[in-house]
Structure formats: structure tokens, C-alpha cells
Amino acid sequence: MDAFGYLLQGFSVAATPANLGYVFLGCVLGTVIGVLPGIGPAAAIALLLPITYGVEPTSALIMLAGIYYGAMYGGSTTSILINTPGESSSVMTALDGYRMARNGRAGAALAVSAIASFVAGTVSVILLTLLAKPLAAFALRFGPAEYFTLMLFAMTSVAALTGPSLPRGLLSLFLGLMLATVGIDLQSGQQRFTFNLPELQDGIGFVVVVVGLFALAEVFSGLEDLLRGRPEVVRLSGSLWLTRDEWRRSVMPIVRGTGIGFFKGVLPGAGATIATIVSYSVERMLSRERHRFGTGMIEGVAGPEAANNASTGGAMVPLLTLGVPGSGSTAILLAAFIMYGLQPGPMLFEKRPDLVWGLIASMYIGNVVLLILNLPLVGVFVRLLRIPIGLLLPMVISISAIGIFAVSGNVFELWLALGFGLLGYLFRRLDVPVAPLVLALVLGGMVEQSFRQAMTISGADPTVFLRSPICIVFLCASALALAVPVLWRLWRRARPASA
Amino acid sequence: MPPTDPKTLAPHPCGSSPATPRPDLERRSLCTALAATGALAVGGVSAQPAWKPSRTVELVVFASPGGGNDKAARALQKIWADNKIVDAVVANRVGGGGTLAYSYVSQKAGDGHYIAIAQAGILTNQLAGRTPLSLADMTVLPYIGTEPVSLSVRTDSPIRTLKDFADRLRKDPSSLTISPGSTLASTNHFVVALLARAVGADPRKLRMVTFGGGAEAAANVLGGHIDAMVNASNNAVPHVQAGKMRILGLASPKRVASLPDVPTFRESGFDVLQDSWYVFMGPRGLAAPQVAFWDDVFARTMKTPEWKKFVADNGWEYGFKPSRENEAFLRKEWEEARSIMSDLGVLKA
Numbered sequence: 001m002d003a004f005g006y007l008l009q010g011f012s013v014a015a016t017p018a019n020l021g022y023v024f025l026g027c028v029l030g031t032v033i034g035v036l037p038g039i040g041p042a043a044a045i046a047l048l049l050p051i052t053y054g055v056e057p058t059s060a061l062i063m064l065a066g067i068y069y070g071a072m073y074g075g076s077t078t079s080i081l082i083n084t085p086g087e088s089s090s091v092m093t094a095l096d097g098y099r100m101a102r103n104g105r106a107g108a109a110l111a112v113s114a115i116a117s118f119v120a121g122t123v124s125v126i127l128l129t130l131l132a133k134p135l136a137a138f139a140l141r142f143g144p145a146e147y148f149t150l151m152l153f154a155m156t157s158v159a160a161l162t163g164p165s166l167p168r169g170l171l172s173l174f175l176g177l178m179l180a181t182v183g184i185d186l187q188s189g190q191q192r193f194t195f196n197l198p199e200l201q202d203g204i205g206f207v208v209v210v211v212g213l214f215a216l217a218e219v220f221s222g223l224e225d226l227l228r229g230r231p232e233v234v235r236l237s238g239s240l241w242l243t244r245d246e247w248r249r250s251v252m253p254i255v256r257g258t259g260i261g262f263f264k265g266v267l268p269g270a271g272a273t274i275a276t277i278v279s280y281s282v283e284r285m286l287s288r289e290r291h292r293f294g295t296g297m298i299e300g301v302a303g304p305e306a307a308n309n310a311s312t313g314g315a316m317v318p319l320l321t322l323g324v325p326g327s328g329s330t331a332i333l334l335a336a337f338i339m340y341g342l343q344p345g346p347m348l349f350e351k352r353p354d355l356v357w358g359l360i361a362s363m364y365i366g367n368v369v370l371l372i373l374n375l376p377l378v379g380v381f382v383r384l385l386r387i388p389i390g391l392l393l394p395m396v397i398s399i400s401a402i403g404i405f406a407v408s409g410n411v412f413e414l415w416l417a418l419g420f421g422l423l424g425y426l427f428r429r430l431d432v433p434v435a436p437l438v439l440a441l442v443l444g445g446m447v448e449q450s451f452r453q454a455m456t457i458s459g460a461d462p463t464v465f466l467r468s469p470i471c472i473v474f475l476c477a478s479a480l481a482l483a484v485p486v487l488w489r490l491w492r493r494a495r496p497a498s499a
Numbered sequence: 500m501p502p503t504d505p506k507t508l509a510p511h512p513c514g515s516s517p518a519t520p521r522p523d524l525e526r527r528s529l530c531t532a533l534a535a536t537g538a539l540a541v542g543g544v545s546a547q548p549a550w551k552p553s554r555t556v557e558l559v560v561f562a563s564p565g566g567g568n569d570k571a572a573r574a575l576q577k578i579w580a581d582n583k584i585v586d587a588v589v590a591n592r593v594g595g596g597g598t599l600a601y602s603y604v605s606q607k608a609g610d611g612h613y614i615a616i617a618q619a620g621i622l623t624n625q626l627a628g629r630t631p632l633s634l635a636d637m638t639v640l641p642y643i644g645t646e647p648v649s650l651s652v653r654t655d656s657p658i659r660t661l662k663d664f665a666d667r668l669r670k671d672p673s674s675l676t677i678s679p680g681s682t683l684a685s686t687n688h689f690v691v692a693l694l695a696r697a698v699g700a701d702p703r704k705l706r707m708v709t710f711g712g713g714a715e716a717a718a719n720v721l722g723g724h725i726d727a728m729v730n731a732s733n734n735a736v737p738h739v740q741a742g743k744m745r746i747l748g749l750a751s752p753k754r755v756a757s758l759p760d761v762p763t764f765r766e767s768g769f770d771v772l773q774d775s776w777y778v779f780m781g782p783r784g785l786a787a788p789q790v791a792f793w794d795d796v797f798a799r800t801m802k803t804p805e806w807k808k809f810v811a812d813n814g815w816e817y818g819f820k821p822s823r824e825n826e827a828f829l830r831k832e833w834e835e836a837r838s839i840m841s842d843l844g845v846l847k848a
Contacts, residue, residue, distance in 0.1 A: 143722055143723075144708075184596070187683075187708075189627065198595035198602070202595065268714075318718070322717075323737050324714045324718045325714060331712075338570070339812070343737045345738065346740075346743065408563070408592070409593070410593065453709075456706060456708050
């Protein structure tokens with residue numbers, strides 16, 4: 001038994017006391033980094049790289065990978081407690097997670113994230129162990145045309161997130177798409193909407209927008225509440241643990257989220273964020289209480305949290321087998337491999353089985369460590385809610401600002417974040433949802449680029465999008481995603497008695 | 500090299516080996532006298548610099564942490580710290596394809612505590628009209644190495660040799676889809692443009708597709724979505740070893756050690772020479788002793804085993820040009836880039 005034998009060997013590497021120490025260290029660091037808004041796993045791994053120089057490569061990579069998947073666990077915490085996603089992959093968690101916290105179920109939301117993360121993280125490592133090579137071949141079949149149809153499908157999911165008021169949702173969505181066009185256009189090399197500011201040439205950073213729209217907007221409205229003398233007090237109700245009903249409702253979202261997350265993770269470029277969007281909208285579509293999403297549905301936390309953790313295992317597939325990073329964080333991991341004189345790619349499994357399987361085995365251990373680490377922390381983190389708002393808000397501002405500045409070293413981005421903070425505050429007052437803007441910003445650039453890459457390759461022949469079965473599957477899925485809610489409504493109208 | 504006291508290493512004695520301190524007063528006064536006249540500034544790498552940093556140096560990088568030139572900068576910083584050569588921190592100033600980092604350093608006029616790592620963008624950004632900042636706004640410091648650029652196809656591609664590839668371009672320059680990685684009008688793009696020019700094809704008709712980076716371009720070549728990619732050979736090497744890719748040629752002056760069987764473009768009969776170099780730049784108006792200091796630092800760094808390991812691990816080619824030589828080199832590169840960009844129709848300056 002090949003994979004199993006290798007895996008056992010891997011455990012003998014990963015379970016040495018030193019490497020166990022590195023797994024633990026990576027997991028702790030990852031959790032902390034995930035919690036801090038503005039500093040993502042990519043920046044954190046990069047900043048810690050120089051420290052690992054003297055360390056044996058296997059140990060160093062075990063630790064860096066721990067930071068990567070550990071951050072996915074931690075990212076949900078601030079989303080849930082203070083409506084401030086630590087990473088882009090936690091934006092979806094904020095939608096219902098934060099409402100759950102407002103409803104007094106912060107403990108349950110944090111607990112279900114930890115459990116979903118553990119299940120999904122572990123299952124995705126199992127899938128990585130068994131399926132790495134065949135999946136790598138599958139991932140290569142995704143060219144620009146396939147990506148475009150995949151992104152189109154993800155966009156239809158965003159459209160479903162527009163909330164109760166369609167015009168407001170669309171306003172947010174289109175603003176996001178417009179912002180996605182700022183910067184030097186990849187295909188023509190021309191500047192678009194940069195106003196000749198060199199700071200805008202690389203586009204508007206995702207972190208800047210998220211920190212502004214979520215964290216700073218939260219600060220501004222908190223400030224308003226404070227000044228008007230009616231700070232909202234969050235009470236915890238019931239146990240910190242999940243109720244029987246909450247368990248029941250979380251199981252299937254975790255299973256589906258795991259599948260979606262792993263699959264998206266395998267595709268280079270798609271990444272954890274898209275996995276969470278798709279998972280959320282799938283849960284919403286399947287739920288009988290669709291209209292209650294956004295008010296604190298545990299399904300909306302369990303699914304996306306499973307999806308973003310499952311994507312980490314998936315993202316290791318193209319990284320280890322092809323040397324192609326699937327996300328910003330895995331790109332830094334790739335850089336780390338090269339720095340240690342290792343070239344991830346088809347030969348790595350043959351040349352350094354000890355390292356590859358040691359790393360994979362360490363991910364099994366790491367997920368257990370993270371579960372043990374995160375469950376007791378639920379009790380600690382919910383106490384964050386008791387920090388007086390006058391103390392909490394300045395902390396959020398300074399941590400976010402440090403996060404932005406540490407990565408780019410650019411004061412302009414701080415002003416930009418402030419601007420988005422004001423916009424976010426305005427959106428709140430006007431009841432415009434912010435999630436479509438953020439997600440359109442992420443997807444918009446990718447949709448446009450993959451469309452134009454495909455058109456360049458085909459010589460401007462649009463039938464390129466119909467030539468592969470993968471494209472056709474995604475086009476049908478997109479059509480279905482748009483049609484199902486409409487058909488559902490028609491069907492219900494036709495049979496009013498059953499509603 | 501044995502562990503050395505920083506005092507004996509940093510301002511290193513005139514004409515002697517850096518490891519042996521020479522408390523020879525006459526020698527020292529001669530050194531000082533020479534430095535005062537400025538003669539030492541051009542005296543090359545073994546002379547004692549008359550200037551040294553009085554505080555921590557800022558090594559400015561335009562990639563975000565972990566990106567290409569950030570890696571090199573962090574390796575240098577580590578070597579400098581371990582060997583007590585210079586006390587430096589790496590500062591990422593991301594944006595505008597390097598423009599933000601360059602203009603930040605440029606503004607620290609005359610201050611040798613700021614240096615920036617630079618690649619071809621230092622020339623092409625200005626030529627493409629993306630920034631008014633030109634070579635004249637900075638002080639050129641040493642050249643520290645290059646990544647050989649290679650042209651690669653899938654193993655089962657009908658294109659067997661560089662000649663096959665060139666023939667296809669001659670017949671119809673838009674018959675092949677080629678990725679230069681992430682940037683148009685980059686040195687990678689220039690390689691194909693020069694090849695097209697060499698066979699009399701219009702470089703503007705080339706069908707270039709950009710992706711997020713070299714690794715993504717490689718995935719698209721492997722998946723059969725595009726015909727070829729042109730980028731740092733390190734992107735192709737692992738796939739060549741796995742038997743999935745074939746490198747048609749290298750745009751370097753000579754073959755590289757890691758790919759002994761791959762011919763250069765010149766050997767295949769095409770006069771295409773384009774390296775992906777790494778240089779350092781300082782603020783405008785650096786004094787000669789400051790330039791001499793950095794010449795000395797880089798000359799010593801290049802000799803360390805750690806740097807040689809970095810060069811080997813990252814598929815770089817060893818190369819060193821002191822500032823003065825590098826300046827002449829960059830002027831030539833600027834002329835060359837100008838001519839190619841004019842052919843590509845992207846010249847704005």
C-alpha cells in the first residue's frame with residue numbers, strides 16, 4: 001500500500017519531538033495571525049521566513065504550513081465577534097457569524113467554526129494523501145476558458161447575496177466590479193483609473209477594502225453609538241456549546257463545505273475565498289429558511305468555515321505536485337521551498353519523500369492541535385465582547401493599520417482604508433450590503449482577465465467557452481443558480497397552500 | 500572564513516585581507532589621505548571606503564514579502580548580518596512595478612543609507628510612460644546577478660527546436676500563443692520580440708497572454724492551453740526534469756550549468772540576448788565614497804558561500820559589475836529597451 005506506507009514514514013518524521021514542537025508553534029502563530037485583522041497568513045509567513053533560515057527545511061516547512069492552515073482557524077474569530085474578517089476567506093463567516101454573536105450565540109458560532117475547521121482540515125489532508133497525483137492532472141485541464149466559466153458560476157453566487165433589496169445589492173456589486181478595474185491592466189499594460197498615482201498602479205488591495213468596509217465601518221458606527229449614549233451590549237445566552245438543534249443543522253453544511261473547499265483549493269488561482277462564497281450560497285439555496293440567512297444562521301458559519309479549511313489541503317495538491325501555487329499564501333510557501341533549495345513540482349515526491357510525507361503527516365497532527373487549542377479559546381475569546389467599546393475600537397484601528405502598513409509600507413493605503421471605512425459607514429446607514437462589493441472586487445479582476453486570456457488565445461472566437469466539458473458544466477450550473485430561485489418562487493406561487 | 504570582529508571587517512584595511520587587522524599607522528594615514536582626494540572612490544573593491552553607514556541601512560524592495568526580489572534582498576540582509584558586513588533592514592514598498600520603491604529611495608538625495616533592489620522596470624516603467632522617474636534620478640550601484648531567460652514548450656509539442664519556433668513566427672507571428680509571465684513589455688516579452696524581429700516578423704502581431712506569474716504560465720503550457728512560455732528558466736526546469744517540458748533555447752550569452760544540453764539563441768543562429776538582471780540603485784547624488792562603500796560591500800557579499808548557494812538554489816547566474824561598469828551597462832540596456840519598445844508600439848518616452 002503505497003500512500004499508506006509513505007504516510008507512516010511521514011509520521012515518523014513529523015512525530016519527532018522537535019517537529020512536534022514546530023507543528024505546535026506554527027499552529028499557535030497561525031491562530032494569532034488569523035485573529036489579527038489586516039495581517040494575513042501570506043504576509044505572516046513571509047515575515048517569519050528569515051527567522052527559519054537556520055532550521056532544518058522539513059521542520060521549517062512544517063511550521064510555515066502550520067501558520068497557513070492555522071490562520072484559517074483563527075480568521076473566523078474576529079469575523080464572529082467584531083464583524084472584522086481577519087482574512088478574505090472569513091468574509092462570508094462574518095455575515096451570519098456576527099449576527100449569531102449579536103443574538104448571544106457567539107460561543108456556538110466559535111465552537112462550530114473550530115469543529116468545522118477540524119473536520120474539513122482533516123478530511124482534506126486525507127484526500128491530499130490519496131488523490132494528490134490524479135487531481136493534479138485534473139487541475140491542469142483548467143485553462144482560461146474553464147476559469148472564466150468557474151468565475152461566472154461564483155459570480156452568480158454573489159448575485160444571490162444581494163440581500164433583501166436588489167437595487168442596493170447591485171449597487172454594491174457593481175461598485176466592486178468597478179474598483180476591480182483600477183490599476184495596470186495585465187493584458188494590455190495600460191493604466192486604468194489610476195489618476196497617475198503610482199500607488200494605484202497595482203490596483204486596490206483587498207485587505208485595504210476589507211479593513212475599511214468591515215473593521216473601520218464597525219468602529220465608526222460603534223463610535224456613533226457611544227456618542228449617542230446607547231452602546232449596544234451583547235449578552236451571551238445559553239451555553240457556549242452547540243445545542244442539539246445547532247448540531248443537527250451544522251452536519252450537512254460541514255460535509256458539503258469540505259467537498260467544495262477541497263475541490264476549489266485544488267484549482268490554482270481559485271482559492272479559499274471563492275470556496276466560501278460557493279459554500280455559503282449553496283447552503284442558502286438548499287435551506288428552507290433561505291430568507292433568514294444573514295440573521296445568524298449556523299449553516300452560514302459551518303459551511304464556509306469548513307470550505308476555507310478544506311481548501312488548504314486542496315491547495316497543497318498543485319503546490320506539491322506541480323509547483324504551482326493556488327493562492328497568495330501558497331505562493332509564499334513556494335518561495336520558502338525554493339529558499340531551502342527545494343523545487344516543488346513533479347519530482348519532489350520522488351526526490352524528497354521524507355519531506356513531502358512528513359509535511360502531510362504534520363498536517364494531520366496540526367489539525368488535532370488546532371482543535372485542542374481553539375475549543376478552550378472559545379471561552380476566552382467570547383470575553384472579548386466584554387471589553388469596553390472605548391478600548392476595543394482603538395485596538396481594532398491600530399491592529400488593522402499595522403497590518404496594512406507592515407505588508408506594503410505605504411501610507412497611501414492607510415488613507416484609502418479610511419476612505420473605505422467612511423464608505424462602509426455610509427453603506428450601513430443606507431442599508432447597502434458590503435459583502436457583494438468585497439467579493440466582486442476579488443472575482444471581478446479574475447473574471448475579466450480569464451475572459452480576455454481565453455479570447456486572446458482563441459483569436460477572439462467566443463465558442464472557446466463551449467469547447468470543453470468543464471466549461472459546459474459550469475455554464476449550466478450558472479444558469480441553474482440564476483434560474484432556481486425564480487422557478488422556486490413560481491412553483492410556490494402556483495401552490496400557495498403548501499407554503 | 501573564520502569569525503571576524505566587526506571592527507576589522509567593516510572598514511577594511513587598505514590593500515590587505517579583510518581577516519587580518521593591520522594597526523599600521525602609516526598605511527592608515529595614507530588611506531585617509533587618498534580617500535580625502537576622492538581617488539579611492541573609483542579605486543575598486545579592495546580599497547578602504549572613506550564612508551560607512553552611521554545607522555541601520557534601509558534595503559528597499561518593491562515586491563511584497565516573499566516575492567522575487569524580496570527573496571534576494573532577504574538573503575543579502577541575512578548574509579550581511581551573519582558576516583557583520585552591514586546592519587540593514589528590508590523594507591517593502593510595493594506598487595507601480597517598482598516605481599514607488601524607486602521614487603522613495605530617489606528622494607533621499609545624497610543619503611547612502613537607502614538602497615533599492617531593481618530590475619528591468621527601472622528602465623521600462625519610464626519608457627512606457629508610467630513614471631517620469633528615470634535612471635538620471637538615481638545613483639547606479641552594483642549589478643548582482645541574473646536569471647537566464649528560457650523559451651519552453653510542452654514535450655509533445657510539434658515545435659522541436661528554436662528554428663521550428665522561429666519559422667512559425669516568420670510565417671505568421673500570431674499563430675502561436677506565448678506567455679511572458681505577468682508583464683507585457685518586460686524582458687521576457689523582449690526575448691520573443693527580438694526573435695520575431697530577427698526573422699522579419701512584426702513583433703506587434705505576436706499573440707502574448709499574461710498570467711499571474713511564471714508558475715501559472717507553466718500550468719497553462721502543461722495543460723496545453725498555450726503554446727509556449729518565456730520566463731526565468733527556473734520556472735521550466737522542474738517540468739523538464741519530469742519530462743513534461745522542453746526548453747528550446749536560452750537568451751543568455753552562454754549555456755548554463757543546470758541545463759548543459761540547452762543551446763543559447765545565438766548558438767541556434769538568432770541574435771537574441773536578453774537577461775533578467777538584478778541591480779542596486781541608490782538615491783540621486785550619492786558621493787563617490789558612498790558608491791565605493793557599496794561596491795566593496797557587494798564585491799565581498801558575492802564571494803560568500805551563502806550567496807553562491809542562493810545563486811545555485813534560485814537558478815541565477817553569477818554576475819557582478821561594480822557601479823561604474825553597471826552604469827554603462829544600464830545605459831546600453833536602456834537604448835536597447837527603447838528600440839524594442841518602439842517596435843512593439845508601446846514607447847511613450
